[in-house]
Amino acid sequence: MNLNSDYFTLFGLKQQFAVDTAALDAAYRQIQSQVHPDRFAQASDTEKRLALQWATHANEAYQTLKHPISRGRYLLQLAGVDTAEEQNTAMPTAFLMAQMEWREAIEEAQAGHNVSQLEKLSAALHDDSQALIEQLADCLDHHPDLPQAALLVRKLRFLDKLEQDISDAIEGLLF
Amino acid sequence: MALLQIAEPGLSTAPHQHRLAVGIDLGTTHSLVASVRSGIASALPDARGRVLLPSVVHYREDQGVDVGYDARACQTQDPHNTIVSVKRFMGRGLADLPDASSLPYQFVDGPGMVELQTRAGRKSPVQISADILKALKIRAEATLGGELTGAVITVPAYFDDAQRQATKDAAKLAGLNVLRLLNEPTAAAIAYGLDNASEGVYAVYDLGGGTFDISILKLSRGVFEVLATSGDSALGGDDFDQRIFCWMLQTANLSQLSDSDTRLLLTHARTAKESLTEHEEALIQAVLSDGRWIELTLTQDLFNDMTKTLVEKTLLPVRRALRDARLQVGDIKGVVLVGGATRMPHIRKAVAEFFGQTPLTNLDPDQVVALGAAMQANVLAGNKVDDDWLLLDVIPLSLGLETMGGLVEKVIPRNSTIPTARAQEFTTFKDGQTAMxxxxxxxxxxLVSDCRSLARFELRGIxxxxxxxARIRVSFQIDADGLLSVSARELSSGVEASISVKPSYGLTDEQIAHMLTDSLSHVKDDIAARKLREAIIDAESLIATTENALQADGDLLAGEERSRIDNAIAALRSAITAQATVAINQATSRLNTVTGDFAAARMDRNIRRALAGQKITDL
Known part of the structure; x- marks a missing residue:
């Protein structure tokens, strides 16, 4: 086990999209209980540095595997596929149209100071994301289609950004 | 029946030496120190049996320094040289203190942080806090009967990097070995959670003298996981006093008060507030320095009314923390109240109404943070406890970088579990550019202008x-204390770009050394002797941990590697015998270096064992 082991190996999990979250949580806690800097408060500087690196690594690994989008992106990365989300923003027209409608709806609710409408949009968006995540699971675990999986990750990234915008809008109105 | 003591296989059978460790709650109005003795955490009292130490420092005319009750008694007669609530100034510039003009101090805008002009010279909040910490250190060493191995110092969860750094600097200046900076609500959760063997999601509402924190934690099987934290690092009990003070000015038609009258009335405001916890109304009687007599009656209703907005102000961060944790009010199993200000009945009522349940108050809200910190210090110092626990805390505020047009690009979002790191790649904007x-x-x-500036640095030698x-990779690391460090590298050429981090706040090691020299020269302590003592403590602790590691996992080492480590230990021992500070430090660092691969191999073994579902102790 070293800092270059892949995240699935680190947590003793099978390298696939479907994840047993209880097993992931348990493995994460087991590892942190071994490597956390609090375990090395009296240790040598070398061990302290190592503990900091390991605990940071375990946190990063856990966050990556816990969230479906980052987990999908990571699996693709392990398979040598770069999702290139920053550069590749080409999307099917229908998807882009839907995006514009979402944006308009958010702006409208924001202008009307309508927090409950924003909450509704957020919930609807969440449902859309879930549907895409199911497709992603299919493309990665059952009927491997990596280019399609990469497109789904890019789409999910768009929806995630929208959800973040809604969240920011709600915060802007509440706080 | 006496329990048989059985040593862990592979570990030393020598009776475990109890290491003296303390938890310190460095509060805005009060500070206190606690320690675990015979398995029980308790706050350590002073010679007169008082556990709370008012966080007040008085610089006397005879160059002496008073801390605590004696200092507090001087605040009216000598307001310029009697510093109260210094925590509010930690890591803060003059522009960050909206009420600076109403405070009886002569502020000087020091580099990054304000300083206060006193008769003892210009004092930074770090130095003043160090005076408070020194008083607690002396108390602890006298009570516990020995030198401290280390201390856990608590900070408001909502403290930013500058405030945390300032706190750590103050502890170092006071000669304390800081085992960890611990968030106050998390410390309270340890004290509560372990006391009540709780499981589930808890909210800790911590309203202190000058800061407000809310933390949402998940407690399960010995793990304290902070899900979200929020707060206001400039909102606390002091603000309630301030409201009463303003009401007094208005009602008694006062203006242009002298500094000592201001301090006098603020003290009366505070007494009135405390009295209203038990009584329906409070009578305020005071004589100003010009002989004017003030007599006012403050009722609970009036007080509640004038401070309603402050109470509401605390509920905003509560909502934000719940949102960040993606939880509803109904998901919260219990609410813990921490901080002296939560004694106010209308605070309790507001919290109970918001969460729809009666908050837990069975531990003293003034002491609970220090008690939790003491428990954590005991574990970190390496003293064995029956049921071990793990803390997973978060950073309270997002970390970002300035981009084009003064905008912020977030690099590490708030509520990320620490320690955490993120790398960001940058490129050059112009041909031949060698710095950034x-x-x-x-x-x-x-906007950058709305955020707190942590560090500015230049990458040179691109x-x-x-x-x-050019591809420059800048790495940001946040450690378990919530403190940031930065490193950078140019990737395409492999050239390590030199990096000079200029913290906007925080002190360099030289500055701390300089302050230490200053303060020590007053008490005529011998700096060289102190350095030697510190070097020996570090060296002996390293030898002990290395030998324990060799006993437990020595089989991982090939003969050659083993003898390198043995030689390094022997060299360090003879340096200690020779009492040579420089040689000890060199031999310590040598031993640290030669044990690098061994440490990595042990870490690997421990992780494998943990994943195999076996505890090390079962093997």
């Missing part, structure tokens, strides 16, 4: 290339 300025900020706002060809 990077500005790190903390906060949630979009090899000249066409614009956009």
């Amino acid at each position: 300025a990077i500005h790190v900020v903390q906060g949630e706002r979009e 090899p000249p290339m066409v614009a956009g060809a």
Whole structure:
């Protein structure tokens, strides 16, 4: 086990999209209980540095595997596929149209100071994301289609950004 | 029946030496120190049996320094030289203190942080806090009967990097070995959670003298996981006093008060507030320095009314923390009240109404943070406890970088579990560019000007290339204390770009050394002797941990590697015998170096064992 082991190996999990979250949580806690800097408060500087690196690594690994989008992106990365989300923003027209409608709806609710409408949009968006995540699971675990999986990750990234915008809008109105 | 003591296989059978460790709650109005003795955490009292130490420092005319009750007694007669609530100034510039003009101090805008002009010279909040910490250190060493191995110092969860750094600097200046900076609500959760063997999601509502924190924690099987934290690092009990003070000015038609009258009335405001916890109304009687007599009656209703907005102000961060944790009010199993200000009945009522349940108050809200910190210090110092626990805490504020147009790009979002790190790649903007300025900020706002500046640094020595060809990777690391460090590297050429981090706040090691020299010269302590003592403590602790490691996992080592480590230990021992500070430090660092691979191999073994579902102790 070293800092270059892949995240699935680190947590003793099978390298696939479907994840047993209880097993992931348990493995994460087991590892942190071994490597956390609090375990090395009296240790040598070398061990302290190592503990900091390991605990940071375990946190990063856990966050990556816990969230479906980052987990999908990571699996693709392990398979040598770069999702290139920053550069590749080409999307099917229908998807882009839907995006514009979402944006308009958010702006409208924001202008009307309508927090409950924003909450509704957020919930609807969440449902859309879930549907895409199911497709992603299919493309990665059952009927491997990596280019399609990469497109789904890019789409999910768009929806995630929208959800973040809604969240920011709600915060802007509440706080 | 006496329990049989059985040593862990592979570990030393020598009776475990109890290491003296303390938890210190460095509060805005009160500070206290606690320690675990015979398995029980308790606050350590002074000679007169008082556990709370007022966080007040008085610089006397005879160059002496008073801390605590004696200092507090001087605040009216000598307001310029009697510093109260110094925590509010930690890591803060003059521009950050909206009420600076109403405070009886002569502020000087020091580099990054305000300083206060006193008769003992210009004092930074770090130095003043160090005076408070020194008083607690002396108390602890006298009570526990020995030198401290280390201390856990608590900070408000919502403290930013500058405030945390300032706190750690103050502890170092006071000669304390800081085992960890611990968030106050998390410390309270340890004290509560372990006491009540709780499981589930808890909210800790911590309203202290000058800061407000809310933390949402998940407690399960010995793990304290902070899900979200929020707060206001400039909102606390002091603000309630301030409201009463303003009401007094208005009602008694006062203006242009002298500094000592201001302090006098603030003290009366505070007494009235405390009295209203038990009584329906409070009578305020005071004589100003010009002989004017003030007599006012403050009722609970009036007080509640004038402070309603402050109470509401605390509920905003509560909502935000719940949102960040993606939880509803109904998901919260229990609410813990921490901080002296939560004694106010209308606070309790507001919290109970918001969460729809009666908050837990069975531990003393003034002591609970120090008690939790003491428990954590006991574990960190390496004293064995029956049921071990793990803390997973978060950073309270997002970390970002300044981009084009003064905008912030978030690098590490708030509520990320620490320790955490993120790397960001940058490129050059012009052909042949060899340097680049990077500005790190903390906060949630979009504009750099609305966030707190943490560090500005320049990357130099970038090899000249066409614009956009250089690839500079800047790594941000946040450690378990919530403190940031930065490193950078040019990737395409492999050249390590030199990096000079200029913290906007925080002190360099030389500055601390300088302050230490200053303060020590007053008490005529011998700096060289102190350095030697510290070097020996470090060295002996390293030898002990290395030998324990060799006993437990020595089989991982090949003969050659083993003898390298044995030789390094022997060399360090003879350096200690020779009492040579420089040689000890060199031999310590040598031993640290030669045990690097061994430490990595042990870590690997421990992780494998943990994943195999076996505890090390079962093997």
